[in-house]
Amino acid sequence: MAGTVRLRVSPTKAPQAVRDPAWVRVLLIAITLLFLGLFLLLPLVSVFYEALRGGVRLYFASLINADAMTAVRLTLLTAGIAVPCNLVFGLAAAWALAKFEFRGKGTLITLIDLPFAVSPVVSGLVFVLLFGAGGWFGPWLTANNLHIIFAVPGVVLATMFVTFPFVARELIPLMQEQGSEEEQAALVLGAGGWKTFWHVTLPNIKWALLYGVILCNARAMGEFGAVSVVSGHIRGRTNTMPLHVEILYNEYNFQAAFAVASLLALLALVTLAAKTLVEWRVRANMGQDESAETPTPPGGGMTL
Amino acid sequence: MSIEVRNISKTFSGFAALTDVSLVVPDGELVALLGPSGSGKTTLLRIIAGLEEPDPGPDGRILFNDEDVAGRGVGQRQVGFVFQHYALFRHMSVFENIAFGLRVRPRGSRPSKAAIDAKVRELLQLIQLDNVGNRFPSQLSGGQRQRVALARALAIEPRVLLLDEPFGALDARVRQDLRQWLRRLHDEIHVTSVFVTHDQEEALEVADRVVVMNEGRIEQNGTPEEVFHHPATEFVMQFLGHVNLFRGRIEADHAVFGPWALQNTDPAKDGQEARMFVRPYDLDINTTEDGRPAVTATVTRIQAAGPTAKFELLDENSQPIRVEMPHDRFRAMNVAKGDRVFVSLKDARVYVEDYVI
Numbered sequence: 025m026a027g028t029v030r031l032r033v034s035p036t037k038a039p040q041a042v043r044d045p046a047w048v049r050v051l052l053i054a055i056t057l058l059f060l061g062l063f064l065l066l067p068l069v070s071v072f073y074e075a076l077r078g079g080v081r082l083y084f085a086s087l088i089n090a091d092a093m094t095a096v097r098l099t100l101l102t103a104g105i106a107v108p109c110n111l112v113f114g115l116a117a118a119w120a121l122a123k124f125e126f127r128g129k130g131t132l133i134t135l136i137d138l139p140f141a142v143s144p145v146v147s148g149l150v151f152v153l154l155f156g157a158g159g160w161f162g163p164w165l166t167a168n169n170l171h172i173i174f175a176v177p178g179v180v181l182a183t184m185f186v187t188f189p190f191v192a193r194e195l196i197p198l199m200q201e202q203g204s205e206e207e208q209a210a211l212v213l214g215a216g217g218w219k220t221f222w223h224v225t226l227p228n229i230k231w232a233l234l235y236g237v238i239l240c241n242a243r244a245m246g247e248f249g250a251v252s253v254v255s256g257h258i259r260g261r262t263n264t265m266p267l268h269v270e271i272l273y274n275e276y277n278f279q280a281a282f283a284v285a286s287l288l289a290l291l292a293l294v295t296l297a298a299k300t301l302v303e304w305r306v307r308a309n310m311g312q313d314e315s316a317e318t319p320t321p322p323g324g325g326m327t328l
Numbered sequence: 329m330s331i332e333v334r335n336i337s338k339t340f341s342g343f344a345a346l347t348d349v350s351l352v353v354p355d356g357e358l359v360a361l362l363g364p365s366g367s368g369k370t371t372l373l374r375i376i377a378g379l380e381e382p383d384p385g386p387d388g389r390i391l392f393n394d395e396d397v398a399g400r401g402v403g404q405r406q407v408g409f410v411f412q413h414y415a416l417f418r419h420m421s422v423f424e425n426i427a428f429g430l431r432v433r434p435r436g437s438r439p440s441k442a443a444i445d446a447k448v449r450e451l452l453q454l455i456q457l458d459n460v461g462n463r464f465p466s467q468l469s470g471g472q473r474q475r476v477a478l479a480r481a482l483a484i485e486p487r488v489l490l491l492d493e494p495f496g497a498l499d500a501r502v503r504q505d506l507r508q509w510l511r512r513l514h515d516e517i518h519v520t521s522v523f524v525t526h527d528q529e530e531a532l533e534v535a536d537r538v539v540v541m542n543e544g545r546i547e548q549n550g551t552p553e554e555v556f557h558h559p560a561t562e563f564v565m566q567f568l569g570h571v572n573l574f575r576g577r578i579e580a581d582h583a584v585f586g587p588w589a590l591q592n593t594d595p596a597k598d599g600q601e602a603r604m605f606v607r608p609y610d611l612d613i614n615t616t617e618d619g620r621p622a623v624t625a626t627v628t629r630i631q632a633a634g635p636t637a638k639f640e641l642l643d644e645n646s647q648p649i650r651v652e653m654p655h656d657r658f659r660a661m662n663v664a665k666g667d668r669v670f671v672s673l674k675d676a677r678v679y680v681e682d683y684v685i
Contacts, residue, residue, distance in 0.1 A: 206415050209416075210432070212378075223432070
């Protein structure tokens with residue numbers, strides 16, 4: 025009985041007649057919680073448990089280790105290049121797709137999704153095929169003493185490829201929905217292209233943009249497959265954090281592996297928190313937008 | 329500032345939105361572009377504003393006070409444009425929205441902060457929304473938003489004011505109020521204005537001149553009285569309110585439609601088909617024959633709610649006829665559904681087919 029009472033105050037708007045019976049609701053909630061606990065919470069806890077099992081001192085020692093530090097630095101560098109590039113690309117692509125009509129628009133939208141559709145390993149192999157020693161540009165690169173594959177540029181390139189849809193995917197539906205009337209109004213009022221972008225377009229998309237950047241960053245730092253193929257796993261030189269975790273693990277250095285992994289897990293938690301915050305802001309803004317005309321149910325119509 | 333459009337055409341991927349349109353809007357007038365959707369009225373407005381490029385042509389011109397503005401970008405034409413869905417900047421307050429056009433001016437020609445503040449306050453007063461400056465567009469009603477959009481357009485002291493279906497998104501009551509307000513506002517500030525509408529009542533009530541458009545061409549350009557009482561074409565006649573259509577032909581010097589014969593001024597067209605359009609209030613109903621030529625018909629429906637009593641009739645050939653009459657006359661006549669009545673003619677317009685059958 026207690027369960028029924030608690031469920032009745034849940035914020036569901038469905039009238040009594042179309043609600044599922046109490047036992048169905050309890051069962052569904054129980055299954056969901058069990059799955060969340062087993063497959064999400066337990067692994068997360070175990071990462072930190074394993075990382076700290078040898079004590080805090082050993083934990084920090086594994087992190088301050090030179091190779092680990094290099095991996096952290098390389099990961100930050102990679103994200104530091106890939107995220108801004110994809111921010112600019114995502115904005116440009118979303119702008120082009122949302123505000124202009126042109127031939128091949130559908131194809132371009134599909135192409136943007138390509139990195140999501142293709143296995144990361146294949147993405148990495150593409151770059152090996154292009155820039156590797158036996159690849160198309162390989163001989164020319166070797167002749168000019170340029171290193172891409174098994175070097176930092178390869179890692180950055182692969183990461184950029186894998187993460188480029190994130191910002192664009194967030195912006196396209198929003199910008200399509202907003203249309204270009206506000207931009208037209210700004211132009212008529214005498215604002216130039218840059219002022220229109222800065223004062224009208226950007227403020228309207230800032231939350232979606234931030235959301236895309238957060239997701240893009242999380243993936244850039246966590247990418248394994250594509251980076252694994254192009255990096256060559258050179259310890260202290262081309263290992264990013266995920267690759268470093270794998271190496272340590274394969275060497276049975278579990279404690280150190282989990283210590284580095286805990287950093288990635290922390291990143292995930294920070295990302296989640298930031299994502300929630302942004303979603304909350306977007307919802308607040310949307311609520312404000314809608315309130316005057318059409319009241320939408322909470323959470324209804326959210327695309328994020 | 330007068331506006332002149334000369335020989336402008338516009339094609340959208342094969343579809344001709346405008347075909348060789350020419351139009352003069354005299355200085356200080358309020359002109360309505362009236363037409364059904366797809367008639368090209370919004371395209372014409374956007375071309376005047378510079379939001380749309382006309383098809384390149386040797387004779388195509390857009391002149392503001394005899395000065396060609398075709399080469400000028402949308403930002404340099406100094407027009408005020410009001411969008412159907414307001415297009416207010418949603419993240420800016422009402423105050424910031426109105427100030428936008430002044431604040432984005434290059435440093436040299438930008439008014440001082442105090443001057444901008446004063447201007448915005450003056451405009452807020454003009455639109456009777458003095459105390460909503462700090463609110464955001466989402467916190468305003470539709471009518472308030474449209475007034476803010478108008479103030480924003482007026483802030484840059486436009487040479488011409490262009491309004492695209494300004495009341496299209498509002499409900500009937502607010503629409504009514506706002507269009508009377510727009511008329512009064514125009515009498516106050518006298519800026520040359522063009523507004524687009526598909527609502528004939530709105531056009532006739534508000535505008536100094538009405539330009540009726542259809543399929544990318546101008547059908548008629550005249551005062552509201554002219555287009556209403558002397559429609560130049562069948563389209564204008566049909567578009568400006570409900571009409572009854574009767575088919576007949578020219579016989580000698582008369583146009584004959586059943587029992588009705590009208591004097592024909594153009595006897596050269598003897599034998600040709602003719603069409604007669606009659607407004608519902610230009611027909612009369614009698615329960616008995618009074619000697620006037622009349623069509624007999626049966627009453628199928630009476631709708632007496634509203635400013636006039638409306639009748640739906642079927643004549644002997646099962647053609648529907650609509651008649652309207654004042655309530656006092658309707659009450660005096662005592663007619664009911666199913667009754668046989670005699671329909672006589674008070675006024676009509678006859679159009680002779682242009683082609684020979």
